[in-house]
Amino acid sequence: MRGSLAELRGPAAPHPLDARALAALAANPGCRRRALLDGAGVDKTVLATALGTPAAFGQSQFAFMRGHAFEARVKADGGRELLRLLGPEEPHEVSVPDLAAAGPAGRAARTALALREATRAGGWTLLDHPMLALEVAGSPAYLEPDAVVVHPDGRWTVVEIKSFPMIDGAADASKVGAAARQAAVYVLALERVAAVTEGARVAHSVLLVCPKDFSNLPTASAVDVRKQLSVTRRQLARLTRVEEIAAALPEGMTFDVEACSADELRAAVDAVPHAYAPECLSACELAFHCRERAREAGAVEALGRSVRGELGGLTTVDAVLAAARGEAGDPDDPAVAALRRAAALRAQALAEREAAVCR
Ligand code: SF4
Incomplete structure (x- = not known):
């Protein structure tokens, strides 16, 4: 077991979990990042600001x-x-x-x-x-x-x-x-x-x-x-126990905004797996940070859960594009077949437009 949850938080008083936070947690039970930060009482609004990606919601x-x-x-x-x-x-x-x-x-x-x-x-x-x-x-x-x-x-x-x-x-x-x-x-x-x-x-x-x-x-x-x-x-009931998530973290890691630089905080936050979806934008203070990471990784989750579900085994934007171009993917996979059909229709539409412009 790594440091205690209080050590992860630092000397700040624990930020209490409220019903709004629990409802958001329940809406995204696969997010270990949120479960750990909430469980450790980290103030995510303060953390998001220290990361340079302040939350865009809250009450005036x-x-x-x-x-x-x-x-x-x-x-x-x-x-x-x-x-x-x-x-x-x-x-x-x-x-x-x-x-x-x-x-x-x-x-x-x-x-x-x-x-x-x-x-x-x-x-x-x-x-x-x-x-x-x-x-x-x-x-x-x-x-x-x-x-x-x-x-x-x-x-x-x-x-x-x-x-x-x-x-x-x-x-x-x-x-x-x-x-x-x-x-x-x-x-x-x-x-x-x-x-x-x-x-x-x-x-x-x-x-x-x-x-x-x-x-x-x-x-x-x-x-x-x-x-x-x-x-x-x-x-x-499905949430992973917070101690279990904390135990998988590197030794000495902390989310203490007073003691860490922005880069150190970024490394600490990124050490905990997340499950970004566009719904996070209206429910979680770390949404801009997680969206940035999901986009950098080319994760299809950034496009929405329904898109993710329809793409089956294709988990990155690069894999989706390669499948659409016919460079990768199993042609018998319905998602790959649909992508190739869409790519062919797009190519046909572009060619027809070009021909119309030249006439
Ligand atoms: S914004 Fe990030 S930390 Fe918050 S619920 Fe979404 S993925 Fe998890």
């Missing part, structure tokens, strides 16, 4: 403040506003327990206790920013949903509060999809607690709260996350 300070103000509005009136969106006619009594405790592990234990007490009590309870624990690739991850509501019948509902608008009752499908994947991670973590809590069950439908039309009035919609839940469960 303005959007953050706006989101914060909207969330406060949704949770106003001691949680009654939020419960109204959830459906009960007029919830008179809403309990909002204090979840403060020292450190994430302490807060997760406090949350589990509050969930048990609320379920036993049988009323409406709003858990504001509870802390949930989930083991991922052998490392604990602590997750903080916006809220969890405990129903009088023992049901627990995850609440996701987003600042993108819901117009005429519908929001941007890609944003709803991302919120559903994130919420599925919370549901998964909550199920661990529910499994040891008598009378509890986790709703597989989460409450998505957004601003209504172009106002800042909250509106809500129930989102079924069963599909996302089963994908996330399966993908997270």
Whole structure:
């Protein structure tokens, strides 16, 4: 075994794994690079900047403040506003327990206790920013949903509060999809607690709260996350254990941005296998770095997973071009045959155009 995960990270405080990161990890379970960096608590935004390929996404300070103000509005009136969106006619009594405790592990234990007490009590309870624990690739991850509501019948509902608008009752499908994947991670973590809590069950439908039309009035919609839940469960179980990935690294390697030059960091990052796909551009801070490497290697993955799937055994752009030119590849391979046919059609089209220009 090489250095510990803390040594890989350096003296910086561990960057916590959140549900968004876990959802992205679950979307690309073959990427050892992301699994290791996330497992070691490396801040990938800082690392990407040090590599000279800063991430191109993230929330602006303005959007953050706006989101914060909207969330406060949704949770106003001691949680009654939020419960109204959830459906009960007029919830008179809403309990909002204090979840403060020292450190994430302490807060997760406090949350589990509050969930048990609320379920036993049988009323409406709003858990504001509870802390949930989930083991991922052998490392604990602590997750903080916006809220969890405990129903009088023992049901627990995850609440996701987003600042993108819901117009005429519908929001941007890609944003709803991302919120559903994130919420599925919370549901998964909550199920661990529910499994040891008598009378509890986790709703597989989460409450998505957004601003209504172009106002800042909250509106809500129930989102079924069963599909996302089963994908996330399966993908997270497939992740290689972080220690196993770390054990294959060269001795003394570190991602410490303070102690290493850009070249040393590049060598360290490139020592860990990656699985770049264009989807990384909207999900991972290291996307520009990995895309550069995938392009340098001529990997067909850089063109997209569906293209990669259609090309079968041809894994590089050079191999694809050689197959299309008839210089390599098995002509009985359907991918090679399709490439040669496409190349012949292209040559024919170019020849016809040239002939038309000369006339
Ligand atoms: S950008 Fe790189 S590190 Fe991030 S998930 Fe994609 S391949 Fe993995």
